[in-house]
Amino acid sequence: MIPTFTDPAANRLWKDYFARVNRLLTHSGADRKELLTDLEAHVADSLIANAQGTEMERLQSALARLGQPEEYLRPLLADDLIDRGTRTYAPLTIIHGLFHAVLAGSRRATIACGFSLGYLCLAIFVAIAVLKPVWRDHVGVFQGENGTIRAGIFSLSGSDHDMLGWWTTPIALLLAALVYVGLTKSLRALRHQP
Structure with missing residues (x-):
């Protein structure tokens, strides 16, 4: 459910944000559309719940609470891609998952670097x-x-x-x-x- 914005800047912000989400989800599994729809619905519900301020302020506030797509999607993508790659023995899927795991940070990065060296x-x-x-x-x-x-x-x-x-x-x-x-x-x- 995509809300209709009267402010063109708010419409552009929405499209830019969800274009980043869609780009990150390009290599994810079959539930990509479902996840994108859920995120859009979450932000739309947040806009409806917060009636104070302009469209742009409410949208910025909702997106700030959700966070940057790279921060919360990379761990999900890493898990999904590595899981699919280990089931199918698909090296490119595993490499792509390890890439997202490294970018997700901390313990995942350490493990991903170790496995990346093994694949090297x-x-x-x-x-x-x-x-x-x-x-x-x-x-x-x-x-x-x-x-x-x-x-x-x-x-x-x-x-x-x-x-x-x-x-x-x-x-x-x-x-x-x-x-x-x-x-x-x-x-x-x-x-x-x-």
Whole structure:
């Protein structure tokens, strides 16, 4: 229920505020329209309840009590996206949820940063697997002449020895799959804790 405003500035403020809400809810689940309608109804009810002041003052007061959409919607979005992503194993949905969790702040940000680092490791394993056939002399697990072992993508000296050879690709893909499933199951388990 969108109220009819006589003040064009109040109408513009309403549209701008709910455009921000709608933009944040773009990637949320099926209840997006329901949540948007509930928020609009809440603000409209607040306008009706407060009969003192101009339309603009009443609308500003109602929106101030509700708060900035980013502050109260990001935690909801993070929860929804991470929950959907862990059920479907959809990496982009999980990444988007972690992004909102980081922006939501505090404990969520710490947990999201930890899982983001885990998913970054996963991306590195995939990069190693993909790049090994293309750049085989610089990708893999290498042992230097002083005995140090390095894994990844390197500019090598002539004395470095590739320890795994072509086994680097299947091992990196296996590690990527294990890390992905482990992280996603951990994230799902963490989401269902009280």
